[in-house]
Amino acid sequence: MTKTTRTRPSPQVLIVGAGPTGLMLACQLARGGVSFRLIEAAPGPRPGSRGKGVQPRTLEVFGDLGIVDRVIACGRMAMPIRSTAPDGQVTLGGAETPRDRPGIPYPASLITPEWRIEEALRLRLAELGGAVEFGTSLGGFEQSDEGVSAVVVKGGEAETVTARWLAGCDGGHSIVRRQAGIVFEGETREAVRMIVADVEVDGLDRDAWHMWRHEEGLVALCPLPSTSAFQYQAGIAPGQDPELGLANMQAILDRRSGRTGIRLHEPEWSSLWRANIRLADRYRAGRVFLAGDAAHIHSPAGGQGMNTGIQDAHNLGWKLAAVAKGASPALLDSYEAERRPVAAGVLALSNARLEQAIEQKGIPTRRDASTTQLGVSYRGSALARDDRDETALLRAGDRAPDATGLTTLEGERRLFDLTGGGRFTLVNFGAAAEASPPGLRTLHVVGRPARPGDIADTEGHLVRAYGAAGHTLVLIRPDGHVALISDAGDVSAVADYLAAIG
Numbered sequence: 372m373t374k375t376t377r378t379r380p381s382p383q384v385l386i387v388g389a390g391p392t393g394l395m396l397a398c399q400l401a402r403g404g405v406s407f408r409l410i411e412a413a414p415g416p417r418p419g420s421r422g423k424g425v426q427p428r429t430l431e432v433f434g435d436l437g438i439v440d441r442v443i444a445c446g447r448m449a450m451p452i453r454s455t456a457p458d459g460q461v462t463l464g465g466a467e468t469p470r471d472r473p474g475i476p477y478p479a480s481l482i483t484p485e486w487r488i489e490e491a492l493r494l495r496l497a498e499l500g501g502a503v504e505f506g507t508s509l510g511g512f513e514q515s516d517e518g519v520s521a522v523v524v525k526g527g528e529a530e531t532v533t534a535r536w537l538a539g540c541d542g543g544h545s546i547v548r549r550q551a552g553i554v555f556e557g558e559t560r561e562a563v564r565m566i567v568a569d570v571e572v573d574g575l576d577r578d579a580w581h582m583w584r585h586e587e588g589l590v591a592l593c594p595l596p597s598t599s600a601f602q603y604q605a606g607i608a609p610g611q612d613p614e615l616g617l618a619n620m621q622a623i624l625d626r627r628s629g630r631t632g633i634r635l636h637e638p639e640w641s642s643l644w645r646a647n648i649r650l651a652d653r654y655r656a657g658r659v660f661l662a663g664d665a666a667h668i669h670s671p672a673g674g675q676g677m678n679t680g681i682q683d684a685h686n687l688g689w690k691l692a693a694v695a696k697g698a699s700p701a702l703l704d705s706y707e708a709e710r711r712p713v714a715a716g717v718l719a720l721s722n723a724r725l726e727q728a729i730e731q732k733g734i735p736t737r738r739d740a741s742t743t744q745l746g747v748s749y750r751g752s753a754l755a756r757d758d759r760d761e762t763a764l765l766r767a768g769d770r771a772p773d774a775t776g777l778t779t780l781e782g783e784r785r786l787f788d789l790t791g792g793g794r795f796t797l798v799n800f801g802a803a804a805e806a807s808p809p810g811l812r813t814l815h816v817v818g819r820p821a822r823p824g825d826i827a828d829t830e831g832h833l834v835r836a837y838g839a840a841g842h843t844l845v846l847i848r849p850d851g852h853v854a855l856i857s858d859a860g861d862v863s864a865v866a867d868y869l870a871a872i873g
Contacts, residue, residue, distance in 0.1 A: 379530065379532070380406075381518075381532070381533045381534060382406040382407045382408045382532070382534050383400070383405050383406045383407060383534060383535050383536065383691075383695045384396075384400055384405065384406075384407040384408075384534055384535065384536045384537075384538060384691060384695075385407070385408050385410070385519065385521055385523075385532055385534040385536070385537050385538070386400075386407055386408065386409045386410070386538045386540055387410055387509050387537070387538065387539050387540060387541045387546070387547050388410075388411060388539065388540035388541030388542060388545075388663070388665070389409055389410070389411035389413075389489075389493075389503040389505070389540075390417070390485075390489065390540065390542065390663065390664075390680075391422075391485065391488050391489055391492060391663070391677050391680060391681050392540040392662050392663030392664070392665075392680035392681060392683060392684045393409055393411070393538070393540035393541075393662075393663070393684070394409070394489060394492035394493060394496060394503070395432075395436075395492060395680075395681045395684035395685060395688070396538055396540060396662065396684035396687060396688050396691075397409045397496055397501050397503075398436055398492060398495050398496050398499060398501070398688075399684060399685065399687075399688025399689060399691075399692065399793065400501075400688060400691065400692055401496060401499035401500060401501040402436075402499055402692075402792075402793050403688070403689070403692030403693075403695075403696075403793050404692075404696075405691065405692045405695045405696075407501070408504065408523075408532060408534075409496075409501065409502070409503050409504060410503075410504045410507040410508070410509065410523055411503050411504065411505050411506075411507065412506070412507065412508040412509075412541075413505060413506070414505055414506045415505050415506075416486065416489060416490070416493070416505075417486060417489070418486065418569075418639065418640045419484075419485070419486065419569060419640035419642065420484035420485060420486065420567075420569050420595050420600075420602045420640070421484070421485040421486075421567075421677075422485045422671065422674070422676055422677035422678075423482055423483060423484055423485060423593065423595065423602060423674075424480055424481070424482060424674025424677075424678070425442065425446065425480060425481040425482075425483060425488065425677075425678065426480050426674065426675070426678045426742060426743050426744045427475065427477040427478065427479065427480065427743045427744070427745055428678070428682065428743060428744035428745050428747060428770065429677075429678040429681050429682065429744065430442070430443070430476075430477040430481060431476065431477060431773075431787070431851065432681060432682060432685050432850075432851070433491075434476065434477075434787060434791075435787070435791035435792065435851060436495060437495060438491045438492065438494070438495045439477075441491045441494070442481070442483060442487070442488065442491050443481060444597075445483050445487045445491075445596060445597035446481040446482055446483030446487070446596045446597070447481065447482050447483070447594075447596040448477075448479045448480070448481050449479035449480070450482045450579065450580055450593075450594075451463050451464070451578075451579045451580065452464050452579060452580045452582055453579040453580065453581050453582065454582045454583075454584065455581075455582065455583045455584065455628070456584050457584055457585055457586060459629075463579070473773065473774055473775040473776070473785075473830075473832040473836065474772035474773050474774060474832070474836045475745065475772075475773065476773050476785065476787060480674065480742070480743070482580070482593065482595075482596060483595075483596055483597065484569075484595045484597075484598065484602075485677060487597060488677070504525070506525055506526065507523055507524070507525040508523065508524050508525075508546075509521060509522070509523055509524075509541070509546050509547065510522035510523060510524045510529060511550060512537060512547075512550060512659075514537070514657050514658050514659060517535075518533055518534055518535045518536075518658060519533065519534050519535070519536065519537040519658050519659065520532075520533050521533075521534070521537060535658065535695070536658050536659070536660065536691060537658060537659045537660070538659075538660050538661075538662060538687070538691075539551070539659065539660065539661045539662070539665045540661075540662050540663050540665060540680070540684070541665055542663070542664045542665060543647060543649070543664045543665070543668040545661065545664075545665035547659060547661065547665060548651060548661055548665050548666075551656040551659045551661075552656065553651050553652065553653055553656055553661065554651070554652040555649045555650075555651055555652075556649060556650055556651070556652050557647070557648045557649030557650055557668075557718075558647075558648055558649070559645060559646070559647045559648075559649075560645070560646035560647075560648065561645060562608075562609045563606075563645065563646035564606070564607040564613055564643060564644065564645050564646070565604055565605060565606050565607060565643075565644045566603065566604070566605045566607060566613065566615060566620060566623075566641065566642075566643060566644075567602065567603065567604055567641065567642050567643075567644050568602070568603040568615065568620065568638040568639075568640060568641035568642070569595065569598075569600045569601070569602055569603070569638060569639045569640045569641075570592075570600060570601055570603050570620070570635045570636055570637075570638050570639065571599060571600055571601075571635070571636035571639075572592060572600075572601045572633060572634070572635055572636070573633070573634040573636075574632040574633045574634055575592060575601070575633050577594035577601075578594075579594075580592075580593040580594070581593070583627050583628040583629070584627075585626070585627035587608060587611065587626075587627065588605065588606035588607065588608055588611075588627070589604070589605065589606050589627070590603075590604070590605045590606075590623055590624050590627040590628060591603070591604040591605075592604075592624075592633075600639060603620060603624075603635070603638070605620065605623045605624070605627070607643075613643050615638070615641040615642075615643060617635060617636075617637050617638065620635055620638070621634070621635050644671075646670055647668045647669075648668070648669050648670065648718060648721075648722060649667065649668050649669075650666070650667050650711070650714055650715060650718055651665070651666045651667065651711075653707060653711075654666055654706060654707035654710060654711055655703070655704075655706065655707050660687060660703075660706065662680060662683035662684050662687055662710075663679075663680025663681075663683055663684070664676065664680060666683065666710075666711075666714060667679065667714035667717065667718065669717065669718045669721040669722065670721040670722065670724065671721075674742060675717045675720065675721055675742065675744070676717075676721075678744055679713065679714060679717050679744075682710075682713075682744065682747070683710050683714075685850050686706060686709060686710055686850055687706050687710075689793055689848070689849035689850055690702050690703055690705065690706055691703070692793065693849075693872065697873065698872050698873040699871070699872060699873035702754075702872055702873070704753070705752060705753055705754050708752060708753065709749045709752050709754075713747055720741055720742070745770060746770075747770060748766075748768050748769045748770065748852075749768035749769075749852055750766050750767070750768035750769065751768065752768050754768075754848070754854060754872075755767035755768035755853070755854070755855075756854070756855045756856075756864065756868060757853075757855060757856035757857065758856070758857050758858055758859055758861065758864075759856055759858060763838060764838060765836070765837055765838050765853065765856070766853070766856070767853050767854060767855055767856050768852060768853060769852065769853050770851060770852055770853075771786075771790070771845075771847045771848075771851050771852060771853050772786075772836040772837070773785055773786050773787045773836075774786040774828070774832040774833040774836050774837075775830070775832055776828070776829050776830030776831075776832050777789070777826045777827065777828060777829070777832075777833060778820060778826065778827040778829050779820050779825065779826050779827075780820045780821075780822070780823060780825065784826070786798075786833060789814055789826070790814075790847050790851070791849070791851060792849075793849045794812055794849055795811060795812065795846060795847065795848060795849060795854070795869070796811075796812045796813070796814060796846070796847045797811055797812070797813045797814070797844065797845070797846050797847075797865060798813075798814045798816065798833075798837070798844070798845040798846075798847065799813055799814065799815050799816065799844055800816045800834070800837070800839040800840070800841065800842065800843040800844070800845070801816065801841045801842050801843070801860070802842045802843070802844050802857075802860030802862060803860070803862060807865070808865065808866050808869060811865075811869070812824075814826050816828055816833065816834075816839075837856075839858075840858050841860075842858070842859060842860030843856065843857065843858050843860065844856070844857045844860055844861070844862075844864070844865060846865055846868060854868060855868050
């Protein structure tokens with residue numbers, strides 16, 4: 372029987388689900404000084420490698436949050452894929468060649484188990500004074516024009532939580548989405564299934580992601596950095612046995628690889644994946660928001676899912692924090708407008724990669740700019756303003772590029788060292804000093820630094836990256852996208868932009 376307990380102080384935001392998306396949102400709010408509660412129905416941290424690919428744009432987000440070194444230390448950049456065809460021919464692919472690119476600090480994707488990402492985010496959340504409430508589920512909620520009243524349950528006791536907003540980060544089977552009445556459009560392809568498991572392996576090196584293509588489907592073993600395990604993947608066609616036990620997994624590996632010297636140990640974690648391809652018809656219902664798999668689920672082909680959810684939270688987090696502190700509530704309307712088209716594009720990419728994988732009976736080994744998420748742009752958003760024409764390489768809404776070789780009074784820096792942290796930054800390439808409204812962090816591009824905030828673009832990387840002229844002003848958003856560009860050095864445009872946000 373469920374007992375009712377007294378109500379605790381009301382948070383600004385109630386977050387349901389403590390996977391990478393919910394944790395990222397909580398970190399954003401904690402960094403912004405906004406109260407929240409983060410509840411998770413599971414009794415503790417989830418096992419399993421699950422999504423294991425971290426894209427360059429997500430690494431930039433982690434850099435802004437201050438956890439990228441932790442994440443990289445537990446992963447491997449540019450892991451090659453060794454693919455064996457049915458005739459025994461071996462090809463090596465998938466290994467990007469990292470090269471010095473001033474505008475891109477992380478030129479390759481990273482392989483690391485998803486639980487390591489969650490671990491790094493929980494550590495950062497703790498540093499920011501927050502925590503996950505494990506073993507706590509959402510019983511239901513109602514909302515009004517003023518806020519949300521939710522019932523949360525822990526240990527058989529129910530508690531009423533009132534908050535200004537509710538964020539559903541609770542995965543593909545989202546309770547928040549269902550109770551909000553948001554339609555999850557798409558399909559479940561029962562014929563497309565895959566066994567996924569974390570296993571110890573004898574008789575196989577850890578130098579590459581090993582994949583064997585076979586007429587009945589693929590089987591793959593990917594070493595999981597910072598662990599002694601591999602992630603096992605095996606496509607299961609209609610009529611084939613989807614048993615998750617060791618015996619069936621070993622039989623599939625032996626048959627498809629043609630090798631007998633590779634031995635699997637009992638799985639540490641296993642799951643049967645089905646191709647669910649769905650997109651929420653809206654990301655918001657009043658004071659309720661969806662992010663991550665609660666809003667979009669798709670094939671893991673291309674390594675986009677976890678990354679898209681983390682970037683949903685990065686986008687939503689700064690906006691909720693701003694409105695909680697007095698910004699215009701209209702700012703929250705831009706969340707769906709910016710992020711839902713991104714998810715639609717990700718679904719299209721993942722579907723294409725899935726069809727390729729089914730046709731080839733293997734994992735596509737080509738990684739290119741379409742998967743890095745560096746090209747995600749919000750051009751055309753209500754938050755994007757510039758006076759450039761369509762031929763400009765960089766426009767408002769685009770990801771703000773990094774730049775190296777910047778000299779400050781404190782020494783040499785790269786641009787990302789000086790921006791981010793959940794704040795707007797104005798980069799002034801020579802407009803009048805009064806272009807910066809009071810209290811706005813401003814970087815003045817000068818010939819020689821003479822005061823805090825001055826930066827010398829000694830190698831010209833910054834000017835080239837931003838296509839800047841002598842009076843250009845660039846306003847960078849808290850999530851690292853360009854808010855405004857004025858090549859005319861329009862002082863009033865910056866103030867008008869910030870005033871509109873409130």
